Amino acid sequence: MTRRAASADTRETDDGSGAVRRLALPARRFLARRSGVLVRLALWSLAETGQAFLVGYGVAQAVDQGFLAGDTRRGLLWLTVALVAVLLGAPVIRGVFAQLAGLTEPLRDGLVRHAVDRSLGPAAAGGPGGTDRAAVSRLTNQVEIARDSFAGLVLTLRSFVFTAAGALLGLLSLHPSLLVVVLPPLSLGLGLFLVTLRPMAAAQRRALAADEALGDHAARSRAALRDLTACGTGPAAARRGAELIEGAAAAARVLAGWAAVRTAALGVAGHLPVLALLLAVPWLRGRGVTAGALLGAFTYLVQSLLPALHTLMTALGAAGSRLLVVLDRIIGPERPQPRPERPRAAEQERAGEPEGAGEPGSVRAPAATRPEPALAAAPRPAPGAGGAAVTARATAAIPGPGDDAPNLGGRPADRARTAAVELRSVTLSYGVRAEPVLDSLDLCVAPGEHLAVVGPSGIGKSTLTRLIAGTLAPSGGEVRVDGREVTGRPPAELAALRVLMPQEAYVFSGTLSDNLTYLRPGASRADLDAAVDALGLWPLVERLGGLDAPLRPAELSHGERQLLALTRAWMSPAPLLLLDEATCHLDPAAEARAEEALARRPGTLLVVAHRLSSAVRADRVLVLDGTDAVCGTHDEVLDRSPLYRDLTGHWQGGPARRR
Numbered sequence: 001m002t003r004r005a006a007s008a009d010t011r012e013t014d015d016g017s018g019a020v021r022r023l024a025l026p027a028r029r030f031l032a033r034r035s036g037v038l039v040r041l042a043l044w045s046l047a048e049t050g051q052a053f054l055v056g057y058g059v060a061q062a063v064d065q066g067f068l069a070g071d072t073r074r075g076l077l078w079l080t081v082a083l084v085a086v087l088l089g090a091p092v093i094r095g096v097f098a099q100l101a102g103l104t105e106p107l108r109d110g111l112v113r114h115a116v117d118r119s120l121g122p123a124a125a126g127g128p129g130g131t132d133r134a135a136v137s138r139l140t141n142q143v144e145i146a147r148d149s150f151a152g153l154v155l156t157l158r159s160f161v162f163t164a165a166g167a168l169l170g171l172l173s174l175h176p177s178l179l180v181v182v183l184p185p186l187s188l189g190l191g192l193f194l195v196t197l198r199p200m201a202a203a204q205r206r207a208l209a210a211d212e213a214l215g216d217h218a219a220r221s222r223a224a225l226r227d228l229t230a231c232g233t234g235p236a237a238a239r240r241g242a243e244l245i246e247g248a249a250a251a252a253r254v255l256a257g258w259a260a261v262r263t264a265a266l267g268v269a270g271h272l273p274v275l276a277l278l279l280a281v282p283w284l285r286g287r288g289v290t291a292g293a294l295l296g297a298f299t300y301l302v303q304s305l306l307p308a309l310h311t312l313m314t315a316l317g318a319a320g321s322r323l324l325v326v327l328d329r330i331i332g333p334e335r336p337q338p339r340p341e342r343p344r345a346a347e348q349e350r351a352g353e354p355e356g357a358g359e360p361g362s363v364r365a366p367a368a369t370r371p372e373p374a375l376a377a378a379p380r381p382a383p384g385a386g387g388a389a390v391t392a393r394a395t396a397a398i399p400g401p402g403d404d405a406p407n408l409g410g411r412p413a414d415r416a417r418t419a420a421v422e423l424r425s426v427t428l429s430y431g432v433r434a435e436p437v438l439d440s441l442d443l444c445v446a447p448g449e450h451l452a453v454v455g456p457s458g459i460g461k462s463t464l465t466r467l468i469a470g471t472l473a474p475s476g477g478e479v480r481v482d483g484r485e486v487t488g489r490p491p492a493e494l495a496a497l498r499v500l501m502p503q504e505a506y507v508f509s510g511t512l513s514d515n516l517t518y519l520r521p522g523a524s525r526a527d528l529d530a531a532v533d534a535l536g537l538w539p540l541v542e543r544l545g546g547l548d549a550p551l552r553p554a555e556l557s558h559g560e561r562q563l564l565a566l567t568r569a570w571m572s573p574a575p576l577l578l579l580d581e582a583t584c585h586l587d588p589a590a591e592a593r594a595e596e597a598l599a600r601r602p603g604t605l606l607v608v609a610h611r612l613s614s615a616v617r618a619d620r621v622l623v624l625d626g627t628d629a630v631c632g633t634h635d636e637v638l639d640r641s642p643l644y645r646d647l648t649g650h651w652q653g654g655p656a657r658r659r
């Protein structure tokens with residue numbers, strides 16, 4: 001079971017005594033307001049006491065005073081009395097049901113009102129956490145469970161009390177010794193059963209929590225379907241769903257196990273009194289108990305007491321614990337809404353979860369238009385798999401350009417301002433025992449700066465962009481964008497801070513204009529024209545039939561998709577753009593034009609570069625390698641980083657030189 005589900009379990013696995021305390025007062029108030037219904041119910045139930053009494057008593061008298069005394073007519077008369085008592089059960093039950101509605105329907109209405117108030121309140125207040133996805137389950141499934149369980153419980157509890165009273169009274173009237181034999185095993189059975197109630201309630205809680213977690217996941221996946229598809233994170237979400245289904249199945253199995261134990265206890269307890277009575281026949285006969293009284297006692301046991309006990313135990317065990325749990329979930333203390341999953345990588349590894357990068361589409365709608373926080377991120381390969389997890393250590397502080405400005409890199413005019421990006425001693429490992437991909441990395445990027453990140457494949461460039469974007473939580477240290485820590489920040493707030501563009505551009509069906517204004521829905525036609533101008537998109541716009549022409553993503557080349565997504569990023573109001581090889585399918589000229597346009601745009605640009613020209617265009621270059629990280633201007637890093645010299649040599653097919 002995942003860490004989140006496990007913590008939910010810890011929260012939920014109290015044995016029910018807390019819930020009983022919490023619910024006692026509202027329950028008393030609810031019943032006090034319906035004292036009239038309770039009295040009428042008790043009156044109808046008294047008829048059951050009489051009925052239970054007469055059945056056994058009639059049989060005993062029929063035998064003793066009738067058939068054994070040679071008076072068949074009298075015997076038949078007493079049997080008729082017992083029969084009439086049985087037949088009277090039907091109108092009695094009808095009367096009971098009529099009164100029961102006076103309790104169950106107000107309960108249902110009250111619970112529905114409460115569930116609606118509770119889920120609408122926070123939504124109307126616009127507070128954090130967004131919509132309460134468990135509310136639907138509470139409103140439909142859980143309220144119905146509460147109502148049915150309550151009805152079942154009232155019926156059986158009442159029936160047991162009144163039937164048992166009639167039967168015990170009957171036993172007493174036949175012979176007090178009968179009570180001495182019957183009461184101990186009965187009490188033992190009841191006691192044994194009561195012992196199983198607490199673990200049963202805990203199992204019930206876990207089953208409900210697992211059910212809700214599964215419903216929550218399904219709702220989140222449905223809402224984020226497009227982004228999941230766009231980012232290829234569908235398999236991760238499916239795996240998480242499978243885990244939750246497995247968790248729910250496991251909880252249901254535990255519950256079924258307890259139900260089986262309880263049923264076994266019931267079987268034993270239900271038969272013990274009969275056995276005891278059979279074994280005690282000689283002793284009872286010695287004390288003057290007549291054959292008719294014995295037969296009457298068996299009738300009480302088999303016809304009244306044991307069925308009532310059996311139903312009571314079943315109802316208390318299943319309906320009672322279910323009612324307790326469900327009522328506590330609906331009217332008990334409010335539980336915090338689950339935050340978008342963003343656990344630290346090391347914890348995720350321990351919990352076996354996909355990493356909690358909650359940003360399914362790297363290009364996202366602005367906060368106001370974004371429908372839902374997203375789910376899981378890309379599937380995590382096994383640590384070290386395929387050599388891809390070779391770790392690198394990017395150590396030591398990376399000063400800005402100029403030693404006099406250790407805290408803020410970038411252009412001198414920007415130094416007094418808040419850093420656009422700041423990493424303080426950031427470490428990231430993808431597994432508990434895995435070597436860190438980034439180790440104690442410090443970095444400052446000034447507002448308006450253009451930084452290129454370079455390094456060999458698998459060194460951690462994408463990891464760095466995802467950390468800055470806040471879709472991946474560091475194992476240690478702090479990541480700030482525009483002065484605000486990004487870890488754990490809701491996707492809506494992250495979207496206002498940055499745009500992360502991956503290699504695979506996200507283009508959807510709709511018009512070209514829909515696609516371009518996705519990150520800025522209120523954009524004017526002039527804004528749109530300016531963006532298309534800046535990125536040189538007009539030839540593509542014309543080929544596709546204009547800005548309002550419908551777009552078929554499948555008909556675009558990878559390069560065209562990237563150009564379109566870059567134009568969309570240009571339009572975004574977010575102050576930071578993170579391009580993770582987002583221009584790799586463009587030819588060098590188109591890439592240069594796009595990068596220059598994005599660098600001219602007010603804001604900060606961080607580019608994972610895959611061409612020398614891209615690094616040269618930047619204000620500074622950050623070189624990540626296996627043991628160190630170097631940052632400075634192109635010329636500075638050429639001097640200081642042998643790796644950079646190597647890379648530039650490969651890029652230009654010869655010795656490194658400034659273009």
Ligand SMILES: Nc1ncnc2c1ncn2[C@@H]1O[C@H](COP(=O)(O)OP(=O)(O)OP(=O)(O)O)[C@@H](O)[C@H]1O
Binds near residue numbers: 378383387456
């Ligand atoms: N989700 C993950 N789970 C486990 N390891 C991962 C995960 N993502 C990346 N890694 C590992 O972390 C290291 C850095 O990966 P990253 O994608 O950041 O490198 P990169 O420099 O961007 O590579 P490339 O240039 O090939 O895209 C690699 O060894 C990779 O295998």
